[in-house]
Amino acid sequence: MIRTVLILILCLATVSAASNPAKAQEPGREIYMKHCFWCHGEEGRGDGPAATGMLPAPRDFVGAEYRIRSTPHGQLPTDEDLRRAIAQGLPGTPMPGWENFLSDNELGQLVEYLKSFSPRFQTEKPEPMKTPTGTGSTERGKEVYVKAKCFMCHGESGRGDGGITAALNYQWGLPHPARDLTRGWTFRGGHEPSDIYLRITGGLNGTPMGPYQDLLDEQQRWDLAHYVTSLDREPTESSDDFVVVAVSIEGEIPDDPEAQQWQQAAAIAVPLAGQVVLDPPTRWWTPTAVTATVRALCNGREIGFLLQWNDPTGPDTTRPDTTRPDTVLADSALLQFATEEGSKPYFLFGDADNPVRVWHWRAGHAAEQSTATGSGTTQIEPEDFQVTSSWKEGRWHVVFRRPLSGEPKFEAGRFVPVLFSLCDGGNGESGGVRAISTWLYVTLQPPSTIRPWLLALASVLGTVVAEIWILRKLRS
Ligand code: HEC
Numbered sequence: 001m002i003r004t005v006l007i008l009i010l011c012l013a014t015v016s017a018a019s020n021p022a023k024a025q026e027p028g029r030e031i032y033m034k035h036c037f038w039c040h041g042e043e044g045r046g047d048g049p050a051a052t053g054m055l056p057a058p059r060d061f062v063g064a065e066y067r068i069r070s071t072p073h074g075q076l077p078t079d080e081d082l083r084r085a086i087a088q089g090l091p092g093t094p095m096p097g098w099e100n101f102l103s104d105n106e107l108g109q110l111v112e113y114l115k116s117f118s119p120r121f122q123t124e125k126p127e128p129m130k131t132p133t134g135t136g137s138t139e140r141g142k143e144v145y146v147k148a149k150c151f152m153c154h155g156e157s158g159r160g161d162g163g164i165t166a167a168l169n170y171q172w173g174l175p176h177p178a179r180d181l182t183r184g185w186t187f188r189g190g191h192e193p194s195d196i197y198l199r200i201t202g203g204l205n206g207t208p209m210g211p212y213q214d215l216l217d218e219q220q221r222w223d224l225a226h227y228v229t230s231l232d233r234e235p236t237e238s239s240d241d242f243v244v245v246a247v248s249i250e251g252e253i254p255d256d257p258e259a260q261q262w263q264q265a266a267a268i269a270v271p272l273a274g275q276v277v278l279d280p281p282t283r284w285w286t287p288t289a290v291t292a293t294v295r296a297l298c299n300g301r302e303i304g305f306l307l308q309w310n311d312p313t314g315p316d317t318t319r320p321d322t323t324r325p326d327t328v329l330a331d332s333a334l335l336q337f338a339t340e341e342g343s344k345p346y347f348l349f350g351d352a353d354n355p356v357r358v359w360h361w362r363a364g365h366a367a368e369q370s371t372a373t374g375s376g377t378t379q380i381e382p383e384d385f386q387v388t389s390s391w392k393e394g395r396w397h398v399v400f401r402r403p404l405s406g407e408p409k410f411e412a413g414r415f416v417p418v419l420f421s422l423c424d425g426g427n428g429e430s431g432g433v434r435a436i437s438t439w440l441y442v443t444l445q446p447p448s449t450i451r452p453w454l455l456a457l458a459s460v461l462g463t464v465v466a467e468i469w470i471l472r473k474l475r476s
Protein backbone atom coordinates (compact mmCIF):
# COMPACT_ATOMS: atom_id res chain seq x y z
CA MET A 1 0.00 0.00 0.00
CA ILE A 2 2.68 2.46 1.08
CA ARG A 3 4.61 1.43 -1.99
CA THR A 4 1.68 2.16 -4.31
CA VAL A 5 1.24 5.60 -2.78
CA LEU A 6 4.96 6.25 -3.16
CA ILE A 7 4.94 5.19 -6.78
CA LEU A 8 1.93 7.44 -7.43
CA ILE A 9 3.70 10.39 -5.83
CA LEU A 10 6.81 9.63 -7.87
CA CYS A 11 4.75 9.47 -11.08
CA LEU A 12 3.22 12.85 -10.33
CA ALA A 13 6.70 14.19 -9.63
CA THR A 14 7.89 12.84 -12.98
CA VAL A 15 5.14 14.61 -14.85
CA SER A 16 5.80 17.89 -13.10
CA ALA A 17 9.56 17.65 -13.60
CA ALA A 18 9.27 16.68 -17.24
CA SER A 19 6.80 19.41 -17.97
CA ASN A 20 8.88 22.03 -16.20
CA PRO A 21 10.31 24.07 -19.09
CA ALA A 22 12.75 25.93 -16.84
CA LYS A 23 14.48 22.65 -16.04
CA ALA A 24 15.05 21.73 -19.66
CA GLN A 25 17.00 24.95 -20.05
CA GLU A 26 19.35 24.42 -17.13
CA PRO A 27 22.89 24.65 -18.56
CA GLY A 28 23.92 21.49 -16.62
CA ARG A 29 21.32 19.36 -18.35
CA GLU A 30 23.33 18.74 -21.51
CA ILE A 31 26.37 17.52 -19.56
CA TYR A 32 24.12 15.46 -17.32
CA MET A 33 22.43 13.76 -20.27
CA LYS A 34 25.81 13.03 -21.79
CA HIS A 35 27.61 11.61 -18.75
CA CYS A 36 25.32 10.96 -15.79
CA PHE A 37 21.96 9.92 -17.19
CA TRP A 38 23.19 6.36 -17.97
CA CYS A 39 23.32 5.53 -14.30
CA HIS A 40 21.31 8.22 -12.53
CA GLY A 41 18.41 8.34 -15.01
CA GLU A 42 16.84 11.21 -16.89
CA GLU A 43 14.74 12.25 -13.91
CA GLY A 44 17.59 11.73 -11.45
CA ARG A 45 16.03 8.74 -9.68
CA GLY A 46 19.04 6.46 -9.96
CA ASP A 47 17.28 4.34 -12.59
CA GLY A 48 19.27 4.98 -15.78
CA PRO A 49 19.63 2.29 -18.45
CA ALA A 50 22.91 1.02 -16.95
CA ALA A 51 21.61 0.95 -13.39
CA THR A 52 19.76 -2.37 -13.48
CA GLY A 53 21.07 -4.47 -10.63
CA MET A 54 24.00 -2.10 -10.00
CA LEU A 55 25.29 -2.39 -6.44
CA PRO A 56 25.46 -0.04 -4.71
CA ALA A 57 22.62 1.56 -6.69
CA PRO A 58 23.26 5.00 -8.22
CA ARG A 59 22.11 7.83 -5.97
CA ASP A 60 18.51 8.95 -6.30
CA PHE A 61 18.81 12.74 -6.60
CA VAL A 62 15.08 13.22 -6.02
CA GLY A 63 15.34 11.47 -2.63
CA ALA A 64 18.45 13.63 -1.98
CA GLU A 65 19.87 11.31 0.73
CA TYR A 66 23.45 12.37 0.17
CA ARG A 67 26.13 10.50 2.08
CA ILE A 68 29.38 12.39 1.65
CA ARG A 69 28.68 15.62 3.48
CA SER A 70 30.35 18.11 5.77
CA THR A 71 26.90 18.88 7.21
CA PRO A 72 25.09 17.25 10.16
CA HIS A 73 23.03 14.10 9.78
CA GLY A 74 19.82 14.46 7.81
CA GLN A 75 20.90 17.72 6.18
CA LEU A 76 21.59 18.33 2.52
CA PRO A 77 25.20 18.54 1.34
CA THR A 78 26.88 21.87 0.61
CA ASP A 79 27.71 22.78 -3.00
CA GLU A 80 31.33 22.03 -2.17
CA ASP A 81 30.41 18.51 -0.94
CA LEU A 82 28.55 17.79 -4.19
CA ARG A 83 31.38 19.16 -6.28
CA ARG A 84 33.86 16.96 -4.46
CA ALA A 85 31.75 13.78 -4.92
CA ILE A 86 31.40 14.49 -8.65
CA ALA A 87 35.04 15.45 -9.13
CA GLN A 88 36.56 12.58 -7.14
CA GLY A 89 33.88 9.92 -7.55
CA LEU A 90 32.93 7.44 -4.84
CA PRO A 91 35.79 4.94 -4.51
CA GLY A 92 34.81 1.30 -4.36
CA THR A 93 31.59 1.90 -6.35
CA PRO A 94 30.81 2.27 -10.08
CA MET A 95 30.63 6.08 -9.56
CA PRO A 96 33.66 7.47 -11.41
CA GLY A 97 35.49 10.73 -10.71
CA TRP A 98 35.07 13.43 -13.33
CA GLU A 99 37.76 15.98 -12.50
CA ASN A 100 39.90 15.01 -15.50
CA PHE A 101 37.00 15.18 -17.95
CA LEU A 102 34.99 18.21 -16.91
CA SER A 103 36.03 21.83 -16.37
CA ASP A 104 35.45 23.68 -13.11
CA ASN A 105 32.63 25.55 -14.75
CA GLU A 106 30.96 22.34 -15.94
CA LEU A 107 31.24 20.82 -12.45
CA GLY A 108 29.51 23.92 -11.07
CA GLN A 109 26.70 23.61 -13.64
CA LEU A 110 26.22 19.95 -12.72
CA VAL A 111 25.98 20.82 -9.01
CA GLU A 112 23.17 23.27 -9.80
CA TYR A 113 21.46 20.75 -12.04
CA LEU A 114 21.54 17.97 -9.41
CA LYS A 115 20.08 20.39 -6.86
CA SER A 116 17.17 21.12 -9.20
CA PHE A 117 15.97 17.52 -8.78
CA SER A 118 14.94 18.12 -5.17
CA PRO A 119 12.81 21.04 -4.01
CA ARG A 120 14.51 20.77 -0.60
CA PHE A 121 17.44 22.73 -1.97
CA GLN A 122 15.16 25.75 -2.39
CA THR A 123 13.98 25.81 1.21
CA GLU A 124 16.80 24.32 3.29
CA LYS A 125 20.18 25.85 3.84
CA PRO A 126 22.87 23.27 4.62
CA GLU A 127 25.29 24.45 7.32
CA PRO A 128 28.73 22.79 7.34
CA MET A 129 29.86 21.44 10.70
CA LYS A 130 32.85 23.01 12.39
CA THR A 131 35.91 22.47 10.17
CA PRO A 132 37.73 19.62 11.80
CA THR A 133 41.27 20.16 12.99
CA GLY A 134 42.89 18.12 15.68
CA THR A 135 44.93 15.10 16.52
CA GLY A 136 43.94 11.82 18.06
CA SER A 137 45.33 8.78 19.76
CA THR A 138 45.02 5.35 18.18
CA GLU A 139 45.08 3.63 21.59
CA ARG A 140 42.26 5.76 22.99
CA GLY A 141 40.39 5.34 19.68
CA LYS A 142 40.52 1.58 20.08
CA GLU A 143 38.66 1.92 23.39
CA VAL A 144 36.10 4.27 21.85
CA TYR A 145 35.55 1.74 19.03
CA VAL A 146 34.43 -0.79 21.65
CA LYS A 147 32.54 1.70 23.82
CA ALA A 148 30.59 3.12 20.85
CA LYS A 149 29.88 -0.45 19.64
CA CYS A 150 31.23 0.17 16.14
CA PHE A 151 32.19 -3.52 16.15
CA MET A 152 28.53 -4.53 16.07
CA CYS A 153 28.47 -3.62 12.38
CA HIS A 154 32.11 -3.30 11.38
CA GLY A 155 33.35 -6.39 13.26
CA GLU A 156 36.03 -6.62 15.91
CA SER A 157 38.85 -6.61 13.38
CA GLY A 158 37.10 -3.97 11.23
CA ARG A 159 36.47 -6.28 8.29
CA GLY A 160 32.78 -5.41 8.11
CA ASP A 161 31.69 -8.74 9.60
CA GLY A 162 29.76 -7.51 12.67
CA GLY A 163 26.58 -9.26 13.79
CA ILE A 164 24.19 -6.47 12.75
CA THR A 165 25.64 -6.35 9.25
CA ALA A 166 25.17 -10.08 8.83
CA ALA A 167 21.57 -9.81 10.06
CA LEU A 168 20.79 -6.80 7.84
CA ASN A 169 22.11 -8.55 4.78
CA TYR A 170 20.90 -12.04 5.16
CA GLN A 171 17.89 -12.03 7.39
CA TRP A 172 16.35 -8.91 5.99
CA GLY A 173 17.91 -8.92 2.54
CA LEU A 174 19.06 -5.29 2.74
CA PRO A 175 22.17 -4.60 0.73
CA HIS A 176 23.85 -2.44 3.37
CA PRO A 177 27.10 -4.06 4.31
CA ALA A 178 29.13 -2.01 6.79
CA ARG A 179 32.36 -0.86 5.22
CA ASP A 180 35.39 -3.13 5.49
CA LEU A 181 37.59 -0.72 7.46
CA THR A 182 40.77 -2.59 6.51
CA ARG A 183 40.33 -1.32 2.95
CA GLY A 184 40.61 2.42 3.33
CA TRP A 185 40.73 2.92 -0.44
CA THR A 186 37.05 1.92 -0.67
CA PHE A 187 35.87 4.67 1.69
CA ARG A 188 33.42 6.71 -0.37
CA GLY A 189 34.40 10.02 1.18
CA GLY A 190 38.19 9.55 1.45
CA HIS A 191 40.36 7.90 4.09
CA GLU A 192 42.23 10.78 5.70
CA PRO A 193 41.47 11.14 9.44
CA SER A 194 39.65 14.42 8.66
CA ASP A 195 37.35 12.62 6.15
CA ILE A 196 36.64 9.81 8.61
CA TYR A 197 35.99 12.34 11.38
CA LEU A 198 33.26 13.93 9.24
CA ARG A 199 31.66 10.56 8.40
CA ILE A 200 31.62 9.51 12.08
CA THR A 201 30.26 12.88 13.17
CA GLY A 202 27.55 13.27 10.53
CA GLY A 203 26.88 9.65 9.56
CA LEU A 204 25.91 8.56 6.05
CA ASN A 205 22.33 9.63 5.31
CA GLY A 206 20.02 6.85 4.19
CA THR A 207 22.23 4.03 5.54
CA PRO A 208 22.52 2.21 8.88
CA MET A 209 25.64 4.31 9.62
CA GLY A 210 24.26 6.96 11.95
CA PRO A 211 25.82 10.17 13.36
CA TYR A 212 27.94 10.20 16.52
CA GLN A 213 27.94 13.97 16.97
CA ASP A 214 25.87 13.79 20.16
CA LEU A 215 27.07 10.40 21.37
CA LEU A 216 30.80 11.02 21.44
CA ASP A 217 32.71 14.21 22.24
CA GLU A 218 34.97 15.82 19.68
CA GLN A 219 38.19 14.31 21.06
CA GLN A 220 36.66 10.82 21.08
CA ARG A 221 35.65 11.22 17.44
CA TRP A 222 39.19 12.30 16.55
CA ASP A 223 40.67 9.35 18.44
CA LEU A 224 38.28 7.05 16.63
CA ALA A 225 39.19 8.57 13.24
CA HIS A 226 42.85 7.82 13.96
CA TYR A 227 42.05 4.30 15.10
CA VAL A 228 40.06 3.65 11.90
CA THR A 229 43.04 4.88 9.83
CA SER A 230 45.25 2.42 11.68
CA LEU A 231 42.96 -0.47 10.64
CA ASP A 232 43.53 0.36 6.96
CA ARG A 233 46.04 -2.36 6.19
CA GLU A 234 44.77 -4.23 3.14
CA PRO A 235 46.89 -3.59 0.06
CA THR A 236 45.23 -1.50 -2.63
CA GLU A 237 46.34 -3.55 -5.55
CA SER A 238 49.05 -5.97 -6.47
CA SER A 239 52.42 -5.79 -4.85
CA ASP A 240 53.85 -6.00 -8.41
CA ASP A 241 55.01 -9.50 -7.60
CA PHE A 242 54.11 -12.11 -10.16
CA VAL A 243 56.17 -14.94 -8.74
CA VAL A 244 55.10 -17.01 -5.76
CA VAL A 245 58.27 -18.59 -4.40
CA ALA A 246 57.70 -21.68 -2.23
CA VAL A 247 60.21 -21.25 0.57
CA SER A 248 62.07 -24.36 1.81
CA ILE A 249 61.45 -25.38 5.38
CA GLU A 250 62.51 -28.30 7.55
CA GLY A 251 59.76 -30.55 8.86
CA GLU A 252 56.06 -30.66 8.01
CA ILE A 253 54.13 -27.93 6.21
CA PRO A 254 51.72 -26.66 8.86
CA ASP A 255 47.94 -26.80 8.35
CA ASP A 256 47.62 -24.03 10.94
CA PRO A 257 47.58 -20.66 9.10
CA GLU A 258 48.98 -19.00 12.21
CA ALA A 259 52.02 -21.31 12.40
CA GLN A 260 55.20 -19.30 12.41
CA GLN A 261 56.63 -21.15 9.33
CA TRP A 262 54.19 -19.32 7.04
CA GLN A 263 55.79 -16.03 8.07
CA GLN A 264 59.00 -17.18 6.37
CA ALA A 265 57.29 -17.03 2.97
CA ALA A 266 56.73 -13.63 1.35
CA ALA A 267 53.04 -12.67 1.19
CA ILE A 268 52.03 -11.92 -2.39
CA ALA A 269 48.98 -9.68 -2.77
CA VAL A 270 46.98 -11.02 -5.70
CA PRO A 271 44.52 -8.57 -7.30
CA LEU A 272 41.20 -10.10 -8.30
CA ALA A 273 38.52 -8.78 -10.61
CA GLY A 274 34.97 -9.86 -11.28
CA GLN A 275 34.31 -12.31 -14.06
CA VAL A 276 30.76 -12.00 -15.28
CA VAL A 277 29.06 -14.63 -17.39
CA LEU A 278 26.81 -13.45 -20.19
CA ASP A 279 24.67 -16.56 -20.39
CA PRO A 280 22.49 -16.27 -18.43
CA PRO A 281 23.16 -12.52 -18.11
CA THR A 282 23.96 -11.56 -14.55
CA ARG A 283 23.47 -8.32 -12.71
CA TRP A 284 26.18 -5.67 -12.62
CA TRP A 285 28.13 -7.32 -9.97
CA THR A 286 30.98 -6.55 -7.64
CA PRO A 287 32.82 -9.52 -6.19
CA THR A 288 33.45 -9.54 -2.46
CA ALA A 289 37.13 -10.42 -2.79
CA VAL A 290 39.26 -7.82 -4.52
CA THR A 291 42.61 -9.05 -3.25
CA ALA A 292 43.87 -12.29 -1.77
CA THR A 293 47.17 -12.99 -0.08
CA VAL A 294 49.14 -16.07 -1.03
CA ARG A 295 52.19 -17.69 0.56
CA ALA A 296 53.90 -20.96 -0.40
CA LEU A 297 56.19 -23.43 1.40
CA CYS A 298 57.92 -26.65 0.38
CA ASN A 299 59.90 -29.24 2.31
CA GLY A 300 61.39 -31.55 -0.32
CA ARG A 301 58.35 -33.86 -0.22
CA GLU A 302 55.35 -31.54 -0.36
CA ILE A 303 54.32 -28.09 -1.56
CA GLY A 304 51.79 -26.02 0.40
CA PHE A 305 49.88 -22.81 -0.32
CA LEU A 306 48.21 -20.56 2.23
CA LEU A 307 45.48 -18.46 0.62
CA GLN A 308 43.77 -15.74 2.70
CA TRP A 309 41.08 -13.23 1.81
CA ASN A 310 38.47 -11.05 3.48
CA ASP A 311 34.92 -12.33 3.45
CA PRO A 312 32.77 -10.17 5.70
CA THR A 313 29.58 -12.02 4.71
CA GLY A 314 30.66 -14.90 6.92
CA PRO A 315 31.29 -18.56 6.15
CA ASP A 316 28.75 -19.87 3.64
CA THR A 317 28.42 -23.58 3.09
CA THR A 318 24.83 -24.19 2.07
CA ARG A 319 23.13 -20.85 1.41
CA PRO A 320 20.11 -21.47 -0.88
CA ASP A 321 20.48 -19.96 -4.35
CA THR A 322 17.31 -17.95 -4.94
CA THR A 323 17.71 -18.05 -8.73
CA ARG A 324 18.32 -21.82 -8.94
CA PRO A 325 16.34 -23.74 -6.33
CA ASP A 326 18.32 -26.96 -6.65
CA THR A 327 21.72 -25.39 -5.96
CA VAL A 328 23.38 -24.05 -2.84
CA LEU A 329 25.93 -21.26 -2.65
CA ALA A 330 29.15 -21.97 -0.84
CA ASP A 331 32.34 -19.96 -0.43
CA SER A 332 35.03 -21.52 -2.57
CA ALA A 333 38.56 -21.05 -3.84
CA LEU A 334 40.38 -22.56 -6.73
CA LEU A 335 43.94 -22.66 -7.89
CA GLN A 336 44.42 -23.38 -11.57
CA PHE A 337 47.81 -24.46 -12.91
CA ALA A 338 48.75 -24.63 -16.59
CA THR A 339 50.16 -28.10 -17.20
CA GLU A 340 51.63 -27.85 -20.70
CA GLU A 341 54.97 -26.11 -21.01
CA GLY A 342 54.41 -22.57 -22.29
CA SER A 343 50.60 -22.79 -22.21
CA LYS A 344 48.43 -20.24 -20.45
CA PRO A 345 44.86 -20.81 -21.61
CA TYR A 346 42.76 -17.72 -21.96
CA PHE A 347 39.74 -19.30 -20.27
CA LEU A 348 39.11 -20.52 -16.79
CA PHE A 349 39.19 -24.35 -16.85
CA GLY A 350 41.44 -24.33 -19.93
CA ASP A 351 40.48 -25.71 -23.32
CA ALA A 352 41.00 -28.90 -25.35
CA ASP A 353 44.56 -27.94 -26.37
CA ASN A 354 45.51 -26.40 -23.06
CA PRO A 355 44.48 -28.61 -20.15
CA VAL A 356 44.80 -27.20 -16.66
CA ARG A 357 45.11 -28.73 -13.23
CA VAL A 358 42.49 -27.40 -10.81
CA TRP A 359 42.53 -27.54 -7.01
CA HIS A 360 39.08 -26.74 -5.78
CA TRP A 361 38.02 -26.09 -2.20
CA ARG A 362 34.38 -25.43 -1.24
CA ALA A 363 33.42 -24.57 2.33
CA GLY A 364 31.65 -27.54 3.90
CA HIS A 365 32.44 -29.88 0.98
CA ALA A 366 35.34 -32.22 0.18
CA ALA A 367 38.17 -30.59 -1.76
CA GLU A 368 38.89 -31.91 -5.24
CA GLN A 369 41.76 -32.06 -7.64
CA SER A 370 40.98 -32.40 -11.31
CA THR A 371 42.21 -31.92 -14.85
CA ALA A 372 40.05 -29.62 -16.93
CA THR A 373 40.01 -29.15 -20.69
CA GLY A 374 37.33 -26.49 -20.97
CA SER A 375 34.39 -25.43 -18.89
CA GLY A 376 32.26 -28.38 -17.92
CA THR A 377 34.74 -31.11 -18.85
CA THR A 378 36.58 -31.95 -15.68
CA GLN A 379 37.95 -35.25 -14.66
CA ILE A 380 38.23 -35.68 -10.92
CA GLU A 381 41.45 -37.31 -9.86
CA PRO A 382 41.76 -38.77 -6.41
CA GLU A 383 45.27 -38.06 -5.29
CA ASP A 384 47.08 -37.26 -2.13
CA PHE A 385 45.74 -33.78 -1.56
CA GLN A 386 44.98 -32.08 1.76
CA VAL A 387 42.99 -28.90 2.28
CA THR A 388 42.36 -27.29 5.67
CA SER A 389 40.24 -24.18 6.11
CA SER A 390 39.20 -21.79 8.84
CA TRP A 391 37.21 -18.55 8.93
CA LYS A 392 38.22 -16.07 11.58
CA GLU A 393 37.34 -12.42 12.13
CA GLY A 394 36.00 -11.85 8.64
CA ARG A 395 38.79 -13.67 6.85
CA TRP A 396 39.21 -17.10 5.21
CA HIS A 397 42.46 -19.00 5.69
CA VAL A 398 42.84 -22.03 3.43
CA VAL A 399 45.91 -24.28 3.30
CA PHE A 400 46.39 -26.56 0.25
CA ARG A 401 49.06 -29.30 0.46
CA ARG A 402 50.16 -31.85 -2.12
CA PRO A 403 53.18 -34.17 -2.67
CA LEU A 404 55.78 -32.70 -5.02
CA SER A 405 55.68 -35.87 -7.12
CA GLY A 406 52.28 -35.13 -8.77
CA GLU A 407 51.34 -32.96 -11.77
CA PRO A 408 52.13 -30.16 -12.42
CA LYS A 409 55.76 -30.58 -11.56
CA PHE A 410 57.10 -27.93 -9.21
CA GLU A 411 60.86 -27.41 -9.42
CA ALA A 412 63.39 -24.71 -8.75
CA GLY A 413 63.98 -22.96 -12.09
CA ARG A 414 60.60 -24.01 -13.46
CA PHE A 415 57.85 -21.39 -13.40
CA VAL A 416 54.41 -22.94 -13.39
CA PRO A 417 51.63 -20.52 -14.39
CA VAL A 418 48.93 -20.31 -11.72
CA LEU A 419 45.76 -18.28 -11.31
CA PHE A 420 43.47 -17.88 -8.33
CA SER A 421 39.72 -17.60 -8.22
CA LEU A 422 37.29 -17.06 -5.35
CA CYS A 423 33.53 -17.24 -4.86
CA ASP A 424 31.60 -15.62 -2.03
CA GLY A 425 28.37 -17.57 -1.60
CA GLY A 426 26.99 -14.76 0.57
CA ASN A 427 27.28 -12.39 -2.37
CA GLY A 428 25.45 -14.74 -4.73
CA GLU A 429 28.68 -15.82 -6.44
CA SER A 430 28.85 -19.28 -7.98
CA GLY A 431 29.72 -20.95 -11.28
CA GLY A 432 31.13 -18.39 -13.68
CA VAL A 433 30.25 -15.47 -11.42
CA ARG A 434 33.48 -15.25 -9.50
CA ALA A 435 36.52 -13.15 -8.69
CA ILE A 436 39.55 -14.13 -10.72
CA SER A 437 43.23 -13.13 -10.89
CA THR A 438 45.55 -12.91 -13.87
CA TRP A 439 48.27 -15.54 -14.33
CA LEU A 440 51.07 -15.57 -11.78
CA TYR A 441 53.92 -18.09 -11.51
CA VAL A 442 54.93 -20.59 -8.85
CA THR A 443 58.43 -21.83 -8.37
CA LEU A 444 60.43 -23.51 -5.63
CA GLN A 445 63.11 -21.64 -3.73
CA PRO A 446 66.38 -22.07 -5.64
CA PRO A 447 69.12 -24.32 -4.33
CA SER A 448 72.33 -22.71 -3.12
CA THR A 449 73.71 -22.11 -6.63
CA ILE A 450 71.33 -19.50 -7.87
CA ARG A 451 72.50 -18.66 -11.41
CA PRO A 452 70.22 -20.90 -13.53
CA TRP A 453 67.28 -19.85 -11.39
CA LEU A 454 68.03 -16.18 -11.87
CA LEU A 455 68.22 -16.64 -15.64
CA ALA A 456 64.84 -18.41 -15.64
CA LEU A 457 63.38 -15.68 -13.44
CA ALA A 458 64.68 -12.99 -15.79
CA SER A 459 63.02 -14.69 -18.76
CA VAL A 460 59.67 -15.03 -16.93
CA LEU A 461 59.76 -11.39 -15.85
CA GLY A 462 60.58 -10.44 -19.45
CA THR A 463 57.42 -12.25 -20.62
CA VAL A 464 55.29 -10.57 -17.96
CA VAL A 465 56.60 -7.11 -18.86
CA ALA A 466 55.99 -7.82 -22.56
CA GLU A 467 52.42 -8.99 -21.82
CA ILE A 468 51.67 -5.88 -19.80
CA TRP A 469 53.11 -3.72 -22.58
CA ILE A 470 50.97 -5.45 -25.21
CA LEU A 471 47.85 -5.14 -23.02
CA ARG A 472 48.47 -1.41 -22.54
CA LYS A 473 48.98 -0.96 -26.30
CA LEU A 474 45.76 -2.84 -27.01
CA ARG A 475 43.84 -0.74 -24.47
CA SER A 476 45.13 2.55 -25.81
C1 HEC B 1 28.60 4.12 -14.04
C2 HEC B 1 27.53 4.65 -13.25
C3 HEC B 1 27.58 6.08 -12.83
C4 HEC B 1 27.80 7.21 -13.59
C5 HEC B 1 28.09 7.28 -15.07
C6 HEC B 1 27.66 8.32 -12.69
N1 HEC B 1 27.39 7.90 -11.43
FE1 HEC B 1 27.09 9.07 -9.79
N2 HEC B 1 26.86 7.42 -8.65
C7 HEC B 1 26.87 6.13 -9.11
C8 HEC B 1 26.67 5.23 -7.99
C9 HEC B 1 26.62 3.73 -8.07
C10 HEC B 1 26.54 6.03 -6.84
C11 HEC B 1 26.27 5.57 -5.40
C12 HEC B 1 27.50 5.05 -4.68
C13 HEC B 1 27.23 4.72 -3.23
O1 HEC B 1 26.08 4.61 -2.83
O2 HEC B 1 28.19 4.60 -2.49
C14 HEC B 1 26.65 7.41 -7.30
C15 HEC B 1 26.57 8.49 -6.44
C16 HEC B 1 26.61 9.80 -6.88
C17 HEC B 1 26.48 10.95 -5.99
C18 HEC B 1 26.21 10.90 -4.50
C19 HEC B 1 27.26 11.42 -3.56
C20 HEC B 1 26.80 11.36 -2.13
O3 HEC B 1 27.31 12.13 -1.30
O4 HEC B 1 25.93 10.56 -1.76
C21 HEC B 1 26.56 12.06 -6.79
C22 HEC B 1 26.47 13.50 -6.35
C23 HEC B 1 26.75 11.60 -8.14
N3 HEC B 1 26.79 10.24 -8.17
C24 HEC B 1 26.85 12.45 -9.24
C25 HEC B 1 27.09 12.01 -10.55
C26 HEC B 1 27.24 12.90 -11.67
C27 HEC B 1 27.06 14.40 -11.62
C28 HEC B 1 27.53 12.11 -12.74
C29 HEC B 1 27.84 12.55 -14.16
C30 HEC B 1 28.90 13.52 -14.32
C31 HEC B 1 27.54 10.74 -12.29
N4 HEC B 1 27.27 10.71 -10.95
C32 HEC B 1 27.77 9.65 -13.11
C33 HEC B 1 27.07 5.71 -10.40
C34 HEC B 1 27.34 6.54 -11.47
Ligand code: HEC
Binds near residue numbers: 149151179189
Ligand atom coordinates in the same frame (compact mmCIF):
# COMPACT_ATOMS: atom_id res chain seq x y z
C1 HEC C 1 24.35 -0.05 12.53
C2 HEC C 1 25.57 -0.39 11.86
C3 HEC C 1 26.77 0.52 11.98
C4 HEC C 1 27.37 1.01 13.12
C5 HEC C 1 26.98 0.78 14.56
C6 HEC C 1 28.51 1.76 12.66
N1 HEC C 1 28.59 1.74 11.30
FE1 HEC C 1 30.01 2.62 10.16
N2 HEC C 1 29.04 2.05 8.47
C7 HEC C 1 27.92 1.25 8.45
C8 HEC C 1 27.47 1.09 7.07
C9 HEC C 1 26.28 0.28 6.62
C10 HEC C 1 28.38 1.82 6.27
C11 HEC C 1 28.34 1.96 4.75
C12 HEC C 1 27.25 2.92 4.33
C13 HEC C 1 27.10 2.96 2.83
O1 HEC C 1 26.36 2.15 2.31
O2 HEC C 1 27.76 3.80 2.18
C14 HEC C 1 29.36 2.38 7.19
C15 HEC C 1 30.42 3.16 6.78
C16 HEC C 1 31.44 3.58 7.63
C17 HEC C 1 32.65 4.22 7.19
C18 HEC C 1 33.05 4.54 5.75
C19 HEC C 1 32.78 5.96 5.33
C20 HEC C 1 33.07 6.16 3.85
O3 HEC C 1 33.51 7.26 3.49
O4 HEC C 1 32.87 5.24 3.07
C21 HEC C 1 33.41 4.45 8.32
C22 HEC C 1 34.78 5.09 8.36
C23 HEC C 1 32.65 3.98 9.44
N3 HEC C 1 31.46 3.45 8.99
C24 HEC C 1 33.08 4.03 10.75
C25 HEC C 1 32.28 3.69 11.85
C26 HEC C 1 32.66 3.90 13.22
C27 HEC C 1 33.98 4.45 13.68
C28 HEC C 1 31.61 3.46 14.00
C29 HEC C 1 31.44 3.56 15.50
C30 HEC C 1 31.38 4.88 16.04
C31 HEC C 1 30.59 2.98 13.09
N4 HEC C 1 31.02 3.13 11.81
C32 HEC C 1 29.39 2.42 13.50
C33 HEC C 1 27.26 0.71 9.53
C34 HEC C 1 27.54 0.99 10.85
